[in-house]
Amino acid sequence: MIKQKQLFLSIFLGLGLTVSLFTLLGSSAQAESPFNYADVVVRQQDGRMTMRRITFTTPISGLVALQKSGLTVEQSDGLVCNIERLGCPVNDCFCACKGASCVFWNYVHWQNDHWEAAEVGANQYTVTNGTIEGWAWGEWGSTPSALTPQLTATQLALTWLRTQQQADGSFPGFGGNVGSTLDSLLAIVAANEAVANWTGSSGQSMLDDLKTNGATFASRSAAGAGKLVLGLTAAGQDPHNFGGLDGISAIRKYYSPTVGAFGTSNWDQAMAILGLLSAHEAVPDDAINLLSGRAVADGGWGYVVGGESDVDTTGLVIQALIAAKQPLTSTAIVKGLAYIRSAQTPDGGFATTPQETIGNTNSTALAIQAMLAVGQDPFGAGFKTDRGETPLSFLLKNQQFDGSFVWQTGTAGAELFATQQAITALRGKIFPYRRQMVYLPLIVN
Numbered sequence: 001m002i003k004q005k006q007l008f009l010s011i012f013l014g015l016g017l018t019v020s021l022f023t024l025l026g027s028s029a030q031a032e033s034p035f036n037y038a039d040v041v042v043r044q045q046d047g048r049m050t051m052r053r054i055t056f057t058t059p060i061s062g063l064v065a066l067q068k069s070g071l072t073v074e075q076s077d078g079l080v081c082n083i084e085r086l087g088c089p090v091n092d093c094f095c096a097c098k099g100a101s102c103v104f105w106n107y108v109h110w111q112n113d114h115w116e117a118a119e120v121g122a123n124q125y126t127v128t129n130g131t132i133e134g135w136a137w138g139e140w141g142s143t144p145s146a147l148t149p150q151l152t153a154t155q156l157a158l159t160w161l162r163t164q165q166q167a168d169g170s171f172p173g174f175g176g177n178v179g180s181t182l183d184s185l186l187a188i189v190a191a192n193e194a195v196a197n198w199t200g201s202s203g204q205s206m207l208d209d210l211k212t213n214g215a216t217f218a219s220r221s222a223a224g225a226g227k228l229v230l231g232l233t234a235a236g237q238d239p240h241n242f243g244g245l246d247g248i249s250a251i252r253k254y255y256s257p258t259v260g261a262f263g264t265s266n267w268d269q270a271m272a273i274l275g276l277l278s279a280h281e282a283v284p285d286d287a288i289n290l291l292s293g294r295a296v297a298d299g300g301w302g303y304v305v306g307g308e309s310d311v312d313t314t315g316l317v318i319q320a321l322i323a324a325k326q327p328l329t330s331t332a333i334v335k336g337l338a339y340i341r342s343a344q345t346p347d348g349g350f351a352t353t354p355q356e357t358i359g360n361t362n363s364t365a366l367a368i369q370a371m372l373a374v375g376q377d378p379f380g381a382g383f384k385t386d387r388g389e390t391p392l393s394f395l396l397k398n399q400q401f402d403g404s405f406v407w408q409t410g411t412a413g414a415e416l417f418a419t420q421q422a423i424t425a426l427r428g429k430i431f432p433y434r435r436q437m438v439y440l441p442l443i444v445n
Helices: 002-013 021-030 062-068 149-162 178-190 206-218 222-234 247-252 266-278 285-293 311-323 331-342 361-373 391-397 416-426
Strands: 036-043 049-056 073-076 079-083 104-111 114-117 132-138
Touching: 036 062, 036 149, 049 062, 049 149, 062 073, 062 079, 062 132, 079 104, 079 132, 149 178, 149 391, 149 416, 178 206, 178 222, 178 416, 206 222, 206 247, 222 247, 222 266, 247 266, 266 285, 266 311, 285 311, 311 331, 311 361, 331 361, 361 391, 361 416, 391 416
Parallel strands: 036 132
Antiparallel strands: 036 049, 073 079, 104 114, 104 132
């Protein structure tokens, strides 16, 4: 019986028993373009998925593709025994196949719209340009999750985002690292990643950095204190006592009961409300009513109270008001949504203001979150432009080969903040995370 299992599993664990595709393809397989890529998808035992994009110039096998992914792989004579320390030791690659059940690393390929079991072992399969390779730890027939444009885009973005993490666990940003670190944390949690698994070269995590620098960040503004608590609750931390900081008190110290304001800007007010609600703390009605009443004549909100409105601020404010249980039919919500809709551009995205004609990733991400907050589908037919573009197609066009996003179509260079916000929007998450989870339907364009 054991020999039969070994014969059966040898194909799926990577030990080829059939004629190599390298032989079948012959010299034509050498006619690769100078630059090829493939995506390697690995599903862990808890369902979490990792995707890594690799490049190659000459033909490689599925086993080599897995090894090039940067994941920890141990194999024995072509058999994949464990990935990222999940599986069996190399001296007993069939350790989970000694009883009634048999668990191993399934090797599969993505074909059009589904996963198919490999017909040859990974060390025998020839990876071609654009191939999507899959690995799943489980019994026969186990596969990674079905791929959607959103899922693929966010997984590639996460791979790039990892390259930006600094030695101390933080992420670089303007005016200090804490704000950017929190944006990365929110993106990572949105993608169902474990924050503790993201560490810098020193072994420190984002949470370690926040324990060191979070209090200073919270002391600078109500928006900073609110954002810190929003991130901490998303990561499952106690905002009442994090590294000795009481984040709730840090927010409340900015509150003026005489006017109902947290700080001075609309971002102060919205972030403070979101932070408190994420921790299930009460928010004064005066604070909610003040934010609602600050909308300007066009229906939007700007960073500065009474100043020019913009989509980014309006998107954040709508999330705060909905989280505070403002009715969907309230004048502020209805007019705010109409303002955002007026800023959609022919390319499917959303511009910073309705006067602009080209969308950008950041404004589009916050617009998507606002629409999701009120129960609308921003990726549906109702948001398709005359050119047939949608917010989803816009974001996907702004993603670069390495997984990062640019700020605006046609601009050069990866933009960290754009990538962070795109991940959150593509995964359908709205603030505050602890309030609800939004699952997007399968959308294929």
